[in-house]
């Protein structure tokens with residue numbers, strides 16, 4: 466039984482960094498792919514700051530992270546992915562960035578967009594600014610920008626059509642209202658995360674941490690392992 470309605474066949478995940486999808490919704494994505502849905506990924510930044518290795522350069526890191534993302538997408542069954550190549554740490558709510566996200570929505574024409582939480586929480590819980598910015602621009606793009614033809618009319622002139630997305634599912638939120646049972650897909654989530662060697666290293670402690678988090682999220686719905694989202698429904 467799937468928490469994702471059957472009629473939703475196309476899902477677009479929009480994140481800030483390579484590996485955000487795997488941490489936030491890798492089990493759900495594996496499940497949706499296994500159910501025969503088309504899942505696409507757009508990563509906003511190239512992840513070129515995420516290293517504590519003092520000999521690492523941003524240029525080299527961006528290449529490594531793109532290759533890691535490609536491997537992880539294969540593990541999960543993602544149909545296609547794009548990295549927009551904005552510099553890690555510095556994405557902003559610019560018109561240029563929004564145009565890129567709107568273009569992705571008008572191209573892939575998703576029933577559901579999965580994105581990050583745009584809200585800054587006043588807690589010690591580590592929350593990256595890029596995550597908030599990517600989440601905010603994703604939601605602003607779903608409604609109203611991708612929907613209305615007078616936003617980015619140059620895209621319409623090129624042949625793209627306006628698109629109405631039915632729902633956005635926001636991951637990493639404080640108060641989720643939909644839980645996906647990923648019990649059968651936790652291993653695949655962990656395998657996808659292991660592809661991001663530049664971030665998780667040898668993966669020591671990774672599996673335990675991921676299982677623990679997913680088990681905690683599973684307590685409310687009564688699943689062994691879960692991922693959680695806040696669901697926003699739009700009028701179509």
Ligand SMILES: [Zn+2]
Pocket residue numbers: 481482484485593596
């Ligand atoms: Zn991130």
